[in-house]
Amino acid sequence: MRDDLRHSVQALLRHPGHALLSLLTLSCGLGFAIFAAGIYFSFTAGDLPFPEPERLVAVEASRDGERSQAKSVHYLDLLEYQRQTPSLEALLPLQTDTVTLGGQRQYPANFAAARVSAGIWLWLGEAARPELGRGLLPGDSEPGAAPVAVIGADLWRRFLGADPAIVGSRLKINGVDTEIVGVLPGRLRFPMTQELWLPFQPPAGTLSRGEGYSMGTPQHVMALGRLRPGASREQASAELHQVAQNLATQFPANNRRVGALALPYAAWGLPDVDMILLGLAGAAALLLALVCINTANLLLARANERRQELAVRAALGAPRGRLVMQMLTETWLLCLAAAGLGLFFSAWALEATQQAVMATADGRLPFWIHFTMRPQAVLVGLGVSLLTALATGLLPAWRASAVDLNSALRDGRGSQGRTSSRFARGLVWVQIALSSLLLLASGLQTYTVHQRLNAGTGARMEGVLTARLTLRTAEYQGSGEAVQAARAALWNRLQARLDEAAASAQARVALSTSLPGGGMIDTDEILPEGMTVQDGQYPEGGNYRINAGFFDAMEVKLLAGREFGPQDRADSLKVAVINQNFAQQHWPGQDPLGKRFAIVEGQTQKRIGPWITVVGVIPHVLQGIGRERGLRAANFYLPISQATPGAPADMGIALVGVPDNAASRELLARAVAQADPSLALEQVVSAEERQRIAHGGEDVAAAMYLILGLLTLGLAISGIYGVTSRAVQLRGQEIGVRRAVGASDGQLMRMLLGQALSLLALALPLGLTGGALALSGELGSSLPLGLGVLLVGTLISSLVLFSTWLPARRALRQSPTAALNSP
Structure with a gap:
């Protein structure tokens, strides 16, 4: 050896x-x-x-056998799982949230929080041992217990200046006076990214499975279990599945399509990782x-x-x-x-x-x-x-x-020389197919991600500072008339304060429940006037609440009609501005101004809301991230001033015409503090950065696809040239024999190039078809795919023909005697 x-x-x-x-x-x-x-x-x-992290089990609800989301287990279902899953030592609920924490020397700020059952701390071991004070106790969750919270060490240092007297002090959390009882190690972000913990409280009000099998309601929770010693996750999954089937039989209207899954802790909340x-x-x-x-x-x-x-x-x-x-x-x-x-x-x-x-x-x-x-x-x-x-x-x-x-x-x-040529041709065939497949797939993936990241939204994105404001204090929670009036009054005050701040910076203000280029696509079922609906299948439209002057501030030009103004009050005619997609889908070839539609309310018992009149039409403005659904959405915009009842609980804010710097951020924070000092802005970033974040790291994926494409291109150039030129070299004796019996150089070159073209005709379509199938559904248009196929086909064909022509030219320069003696 x-x-x-x-x-x-x-x-x-x-x-x-x-x-x-x-x-x-x-x-x-x-x-x-x-x-x-x-x-x-x-x-x-x-x-x-x-x-023993392998004993921790995350329980998620499934819908039609597919994973849905982490916060998906209905609390009533959880109670059944707790009683009927013997493989689990315990199964405890928790909820994730974002809370507003009042600072002692600065504006309030928002932090990721979790409402946790005290029994869970025992499963976390030393990772949850407090650096100061104590953790949460079972008594903290009892009805009537004083509000308490535990914070992470990073939050304590970053936001509270590492105040040594923090334990026992009181801070406002969502407007509630709360005692800080402990500080946990900074590394802990349990269960995922949280750094502030409150006692878990069961969902308030009468527990009901509600309409249908919708998930993510206030009565849905996350669930974490711990396997008994010797029990397996497969056993727990089987038991949960059986309980879910029993619930589906008992409550078919709500649980017919709902199942339960037991997942490793490390798979929690990451449903797309497998792909x-x-x-x-x-x-x-x-x-x-x-x-x-x-x-x-x-x-x-x-x-x-x-x-x-x-x-x-x-x-x-x-x-x-x-x-x-x-x-x-x-x-x-x-x-x-x-x-x-x-x-x-x-x-x-x-x-x-x-x-x-x-x-x-x-x-x-x-x-x-x-x-x-x-x-x-x-x-x-x-x-x-x-x-x-x-x-x-x-x-x-x-x-x-x-x-x-x-x-x-x-x-x-x-x-073996007699069969080497055939083997070399086989290598060329496989090389061509694989190279074309990988080049097409990586190139088009790089292109599509780049297009999504750099596509225009139809609204101004440069020099725009954005933020989000969510109303988390008690006076804005609920659906009563007093709450709706408080929300409407807040948005009016905020608009006034923001207008003053914008005037001082020579900027403009835009408010929307979802700003362009990111966030969620908010949809409602609608009924255009004159449409006949069968089987309750109403069309959907994107529903966005905006302030008067929104389109002017975001530099969106109206195609027809007007945008909202001071005349659009709560007691005046209900009006809307629609986009081109909405007009073309519901009133093709007609003037949409003056047309009416209604929002369909309810899920099972559907009700037709008041009629809304179209007063303006705009080009398509991209809401959400720029995938196919966002590009084809039929969107309509309603004035915030007509949102009572139903005033929104959160709002996107854009300050147009200012840079993203400390002075601009201070302007926004001061305006919010003047409107309500208990509220805090979140996601304060430029519009361009917000759009990039909305794509969830797709620029990282684009870089990976680009690297893969460059590696493939390098390997294709060297590999195709290597295997093709070697295939020609192995035919040196054959070339010598043909020349010796009278074949001309032109005939031999045409023969070799023709055989190369025959290999291309077999291998290239196979590789390009495989690449196109791998990207099926990713491209919104067939044009990029066609151009990609053309470019990759041309590149690979050129490589193969050049790799055949160059060594063939060398071989033809040899004398027949030298060619006959070539290896």
Whole structure:
């Protein structure tokens, strides 16, 4: 074994160019595979600082067998799960929330909070041991107990100046005077990103499963369980499933499509991770296949050069297995060195990914996820490198060891030369198909993400400072007339204060329940006047409340009619401004001004609301993120001044014409404090940054797709040239024979190029079709796909034809005698 290693190292050093090219090629594939494994284990393994984290089980409701959302278990269902799931030691509820915390020396601020059952703290171990004071106790959740809270150490230092007397002090939380009883370690963000904890209180009011199977109501909670010693998550899942089936039988109107799932804690609240990981794994596998083909071609060429050496060793008595092992050892050394190089670059890429995701996740990344190199990923890299060595080196080694001693010692060609050309053509075919598939998929993914991130919204986005204000204090909660009047009065006061602030900065104010370029797409069922509806299937429209002057401030030009003004009061004619999509879908070819529609209220018992008259039409303004639904949405806008009853509980604020700096943020904060000093702004960012955050880190994904595309392009150029030119070189003797019997250079060139075109005709459509299928549903238009197919097809065809023409031209310059003696 030692001699084999020494001989392999010497063989590699004798041909440093070949070794370096093989090393770099292998490093591309192995590095990306290790990176993909690092992403996978960062999500699934996590850094959970709890004792026996494998016993913690997150329970989520499912809808028609599919995961829905973390806060999805109805409290009445939870009570049944608690009673009828013996595999769980306990199953406890909690709720996540955002609360407004009043500062002692600054404006109030919003923080992610959780309302937690005291029993959960026992499961968290040392991670939840207070640095100061105490944690939550069972008595804190009792009816009538004094309001208390526990805060995280980072919040304590960042927002409260690490006040040593914080324990026992009282602060306003959502306007309620609350005692701070403890400070927990800063690393803890339980259950996901929270840093303030309140006692859990059961949902208020009469408990009812409500209409249908809707989830996310105030009576839905998150649920965390702990397995009994020896019990498995599969047992718990089966028990929960049985209970869910019983509930579906008992309450078919509400629970017919509702199930229950027991998930690992690290899977909590991450329903789309499987698709991300599957895409990464698929890309890594295809890239590795491309790498294996490239490297196998290099090794075949190297083995062809060593046939006489191998023949001499065979003649001296070396068994074939020893020759194969000798050549495999060289491949293993290359793969291990490439894995080391790939490990270095993938560790760097994981750290860069962590920084990029933290910059774009807006504090939403669960605390246990940290993209870093993990031992599991290193082991995967080692295993993949060994498999790659086997897949890449075994066939070249086996073919090279099958030497015909007489012919190899006579002229350097073995009997395998007769089939090498066919094998080389097979390599070219696979290389073309894989390269075109990966190039098309990565290129179009990069394009679509870039388009979404840089698409215009139809409204001004430069020089716009945005924020969100959510009403969390008790006087604004509920649906009574007093609450609605308080909300309406607040928005009037805020509008006045913001107008004053904007005037001092020579800016303008825009208010909307959802600002353009991000946030949610808010929809309601509607009934356009004159439409006949069958089976209660009403069309949907996007519903947004805005202030008078909104479109002028956001520089959206009206196509027809007017926007809202002071005449649009609560007691005047109900009016709306609609977008082009709304007009074209419901009144095609007609003048929409003066047309009417109504909002359909209720879920099961549907009621037609008051008629609303269209007074203006605008171009399409993108609400939400720019996917297909947002681009085709039929949106309508209603004045905030006509929102009573039904005044919104939160509002997006845009200060148009100011930079995102401390002075502008102070203007906004002061205006809110003057309107109501107990409220706090959140998500204070520029409109461009807000749009980027709304895409949830898609710019990180775009960078990954771009890197994958560049790797594929590099491998395609080197690989297609390598396998194609080698296929031509292997036909050197055939070219010599044809020239000797009278074939002209033009005929031979046309023959070789024609055979290259026949390979393209078979392999290129296959690869392009695979890439197009992989992107089905991702593209909103067929034009990018068509252009992508054209560009990738042209690039791959040019590479193949050039890689055929150049070595063919060299071969045709040789004399027939030299060609007949070529290897």
